Amino acid sequence: MTSAAPAPDLYIGLMSGTSLDGVDGVLVDFQQDRCQVLHYASRGFDAGLRTELLALNTAGDNELHRAALAANALVAHYADVVQQLLSQAGLPPQAVRAVGAHGQTVRHRPQMFDGTGYTLQLNNPALLAERCAISVVADFRSRDVAAGGQGAPLVPAFHHSVFGQAGQTVLALNIGGISNLSVLPADGAVTGFDCGPGNALMDAWCQRHTGQAYDDNGAWAASGTVLPALLEQLLAEPFLQQPPPKSTGRDLFSLDWLGSRLDGLPPATRPEDVQATLTEFTARACADGALRWGRDATQLLVCGGGALNGQLMARLAALLPGLQVQSTTASGLPPLQVEATAFAWLARQTLRGLPGNLARVTGAHGPRVLGAVYPA
Template sequence: MLQAMPSLYIGLMSGTSLDGVDGVLVDFSQEKMVVIGHESAPLAPDLRAELLALNTPGPNELHRAALAGNALARAYASVVQRLLKHSGVPAGAVRAIGAHGQTVRHRPQEFDGTGYTLQLNNPSLLAECTGIPVVADFRSRDVAAGGQGAPLVPAFHRGVFGRTGETVLVLNIGGISNLSVLGADGSVAGFDCGPGNALMDHWCQLHTGQAFDKNGDWAAQGQVLPDLLATLLQEPFLRQPPPKSTGRDLFNPTWLSDALAAHSGIRPVDVQATLTELTASACAMSAISHGKNSKTLAVCGGGALNTQLMRRLQALTPGISVAPTDTLGLPALQVEAAAFAWLARQTVQGQTGNLQSVTGARGARVLGAVYPA
């Protein structure tokens, strides 16, 4: 049997945008991490709809969640098979897969003081389908240690994007947006800023039938509504100091409907423009407040492809250069998946994956659970 290479890992990510699965095959044998392959695949419409529905309470949730986890594991396995085929790497050469799963509830520190975070997945099935060990359930240990369980990517960002003597900001805009502050002195901070693509995607789907606003073209046709924007920006989470994390538990269609209730007679296109401005404003406020005078804001995730959002983000952060992480050597759509390949490697090697300065946990912890092949 082929001996697994200790340097080869696969990272899989299906984020809160629910736009699909990204997978990367990463080689950690060199001083600098190398992405050997990248594959992505959209989620089947019925699976996407079910995962979205499971973000809110509904009937027969346990049964539906279990089957959705099975379906997601098979979608993950399909991406893994494509990665292996196109890279020419056999399954037996890969040390492990880091599979984040699909977050459907994220309520750290709530209810009983510990709270919980829930990512749907079936890592046992994924290991069976691929023949590769799987590392999953990364967030729960940090929550158990009193942390937010998110974001977990800043430690990875430090290794990939950190610059000696320069503060670098890395902004991930998925369904939710999160910021990493990589200090010139080696310090790292990070937290969720607020909504990313989730509200924009929802409104676009509702009024145009399209899953997302490509390039932000629809938003660019509208006008920002100052009164509505002011209402949206009153959300207490946006002013809450870190450590903090959030998800669709807060920024969801009900939250938006409640905000819209006091604003009648407005055009859907203007709401889209305002939601784009909300995301840009929340991210810009975070970058300015916590950016330690950084001149660089590198953006990853699907939001990096939204031209109108990037334009507004640049306008709201004068003196800071806003560009996709591609300019720092790692394409915007590969960053999160690569982060979970790195986190899987940390777990396999018995090394910590969280940062107390980011999540607020009682200390550094080895994250995740390993499911052997």
């Protein structure tokens, strides 16, 4: 008599990162503790929502009202992606245990002001649970911050579960709006930290000067020439030299931050040369983190939108000649699916009553079960 096949253990993960380009969603099966992405869907932000989310990263008029409505609009995008995934799979909502919905980070100031600080992700998980008829797990970062941590990055534990390899140290680099590096050593003592800007500055500069949301494949940067004096100023940012645990966001790496470093450039400076310099800056910040904290690594796996930037990937490979630099596709998980899958994994950790953070990564007082659950 044959035994029955294991029951699926289905979760949906949603991610809208600091790149502000839209929502990525995955339907994942974790049966027998494996991680198999069954379906992927995405939806881009319309220009109005993207502009509002970007504006809410800084203080402004009537921002509590605007933030609440932006959260509702964001959830409409989330719900649409969930419905796309269910439709692709031919499944009813009841087949999915939970949706992990990170929300949209608009402020990230842990350990500041009063010693605890805060991290703020726009979301309306109650509305999402109503729209989707699936339990929602959200607000992953705040418990870690309450426990004295940075609240970020939260993905290193997940990276270890899917990319870790016996007998060698692997590095996993996520290049979203901000870049974060996970160091996955053979002994399992995982570390990780935000290493600097990812796409945020490159995208913002490209949008300002070309009207395009991003520099496709880094072609515009490749047409420019790196400005050594500007690069030196960018690399002088103190955050880059801070030891982990550390995290950052648009609170630091904004166009205002960049603007203060562009003062004094000759008026005839070509914008494509600034783009080339921003791309080199991003690559250098990531490579420096890898060289300082992953000295015995053999492989760098890159995910996030930055993995699709050929110029940026080429510069990483040149700066890290001792490492095999490739996208996470080589490990079976395409770059745009990794972060969403991580939040499906974190939602599963929450429902199982298991910690989602690593204290040595975030600096929290210890492991904590993360997130708040909004039942279907």
